[in-house]
Amino acid sequence: MRYRLVVFDLDGTLADTVEVHAEGWAYAFAKLGLGSVSPREIARLVGLPGDSIVREVLGEQALRYYGRIRWLKDRHFMRKVAEGSVRLYWDVPEALVYLRSRGYLVGLATSTPNYILIPLLERLGILEAFDVTVGGDEVLRGKPNPEIFLRAAAKASVEPRETVVVGDTEYDSAAARSAGMLPVLVDREGRRSPSRSSADIAIRSLTDLSLLL
Structure with a gap:
């Protein structure tokens, strides 16, 4: 072929980027009072769509906050990009x-x-x-x-x-x-x-x- x-x-x-993404999700969850989750636990899920990550880590009910979670996570990620962490x-x-x-x-x-x-x-x-x-x-x-x-x-x-x-x-x-x-x-x-x-x-x-x- x-x-x-x-x-x-x-x-x-x-x-x-995997660790930076995972840290971003963990930051967003904590910022919104949705729980303290280890970035290491999230890292294995990086590559899945964002809503799938939230569902897997926090459960279906957390998707009601997905817009705010995503905004916080993306802001954290882009800050790290600007700092040269990626x-x-x-x-x-x-x-x-x-x-x-x-x-x-x-x-x-x-x-x-x-x-x-x-x-x-x-x-x-x-x-x-x-x-x-x-x-x-x-x-x-x-x-x-x-x-x-x-x-x-x-x-x-x-x-x-x-x-x-x-x-x-x-x-x-x-x-x-x-x-x-x-x-x-x-x-x-x-x-x-x-x-x-x-x-x-x-x-x-x-x-x-x-x-x-």
């Missing part, structure tokens, strides 16, 4: 340059909404690296539903079977597989077992993409 499009997840795949992983620039040199289209699909995504990509200096981007506010159903990756492929005018998805969670792998795409799991710390994942392939860094594509 000749693949044409490589779609990346953002959080935990390209940018080291950085690209070391292997990202080389991987993006390699894929472009090989003629692949490059996409990004993330649960992060566009009003956060676009300023973040500009801040990180990689907005122009992508042929297509899909923010979480462009789809009705977030990961592990395949809609977000299917939308990325449609934007690029590429068939799902011609698409590779690179992510760091089971949510990414499951969504990619459901979309009929090739899931690749990046596991920089070697903590995940490929046999327990929906991913076909596990890599230790994005530079390993040169061995696959």
Whole structure:
């Protein structure tokens, strides 16, 4: 199979944002008096849509406060971005340059909404690296539903079977597989077992993409 499009997840795949997102959710919950939750407990859920995170941590009843929770969380996150607390992983620039040199289209699909995504990509200096981007506010159903990756492929005018998805969670792998795409799991710390994942392939860094594509 000749693949044409490589779609990346953002959080935990390209940018080291998982802890900052988790801290933001915990901050918002505490600020509104909804409970004291450890960011570590929330970190495992980053990658899911925001309402799913709130539902999982606080229960269905907390969704009535979702608008205020989201506003506080996003304000906290963007403050951290402005402070320089969010950085690209070391292997990202080389991987993006390699894929472009090989003629692949490059996409990004993330649960992060566009009003956060676009300023973040500009801040990180990689907005122009992508042929297509899909923010979480462009789809009705977030990961592990395949809609977000299917939308990325449609934007690029590429068939799902011609698409590779690179992510760091089971949510990414499951969504990619459901979309009929090739899931690749990046596991920089070697903590995940490929046999327990929906991913076909596990890599230790994005530079390993040169061995696959």
